[in-house]
Amino acid sequence: MADVVLQTRNLTKDFTKRRGISSPGRFFEKRTVTAVKDVNLSVERGEIFGLLGPNGAGKTTLTKMLCTLLLPSSGSATVNGFDLVRQQSKVKSSIALISSEERSFYWRLSGLQNLSFFAALYGLSAEQARRRIPEVLEIVGMTEAAGRRFQEYSTGMKQRMGLARGLLADPDIFFMDEPTKGLDPVATLQLHEFIASRLVNEGKTVILATHHLVEAEQVCDRVAIMSGGRLRACGRVRELAGDTSLSDYFISLVEEEQVQS
Ligand SMILES: Nc1ncnc2c1ncn2[C@@H]1O[C@H](COP(=O)(O)OP(=O)(O)OP(=O)(O)O)[C@@H](O)[C@H]1O
Ligand SMILES: [Mg+2]
Incomplete structure (x- = not known):
């Protein structure tokens, strides 16, 4: 059934x-x-x-x-x-909600500091966060830019961070x-591929x-x-x-x- x-x-x-x-x-x-x-x-x-x-x-x-x-x-x-x-x-x-309206990040903190904050908020242990954060940064292609302040990111980069945050807790439904x-078209394609391969394979x-x-x-x-x-x-x-x-x-x-x- x-x-x-x-x-x-x-x-x-x-x-x-x-x-x-x-x-x-x-x-x-x-x-x-x-x-x-x-x-x-x-x-x-x-x-x-x-x-x-x-x-x-x-x-x-x-x-x-x-x-x-x-x-x-x-x-x-x-x-x-x-x-x-x-x-x-x-x-x-x-669930996780990934939306294009990104208002809840802390603009003065770096992308990495933001993700650490949200990981704690979502109940991940320090050890889980240490493993998960680099993984999600890699998935959204933000590893290099993770140390920069959130306010310096472009619209697309902010959105990638929104996706990274949504992936932190590894929920069943996105x-x-x-x-x-x-x-941009490349990031759009990457997101589509990520949904079609990774999320589908994991049964999400x-x-x-x-x-x-x-x-x-x-x-x-x-x-x-x-x-x-x-x-x-x-x-x-x-x-x-x-x-x-x-x-x-x-x-x-x-x-x-x-x-x-
Ligand atoms: N807080 C609100 N107060 C009053 N009306 C609202 C509110 N939020 C949405 N609406 C109205 O509800 C309807 C549906 O809006 P909604 O934002 O859900 O549409 P949508 O399909 O997401 O549109 P879009 O493609 O523009 O994002 C619209 O008529 C909108 O004006
Ligand atoms: Mg809408």
């Missing part, structure tokens, strides 16, 4: 915003944005699974919920067999949110959010297509590309890619 590592049932996230006072003495006007709506997903252990969709589709919101960074408004999910809400700490120790944004599961159709096709076993917070379809990219009811959608993704490149 298939080993399901991630399952969501009608997972939904609403954001409620207040828009200010409409007139004196009246309550704040509220506006609700449903970023993710009734998402039902099932991912098997060892799969590279893509969340494919244009800007605002809900990929990051869904990813953040599955990483326990945002509480769902309704619905439920299990990650690595653990309930997303009731067993948050077990979910956290099963969530990657636009992991190649800001990477990868949930990769992207709006790049080509990236999804090259890297992912299956993809879920998202738009307007909903799942429109799920399957292999090649199969979905042949589905005429989705052709407008694929054309809009390709157009978006062309505008951004």
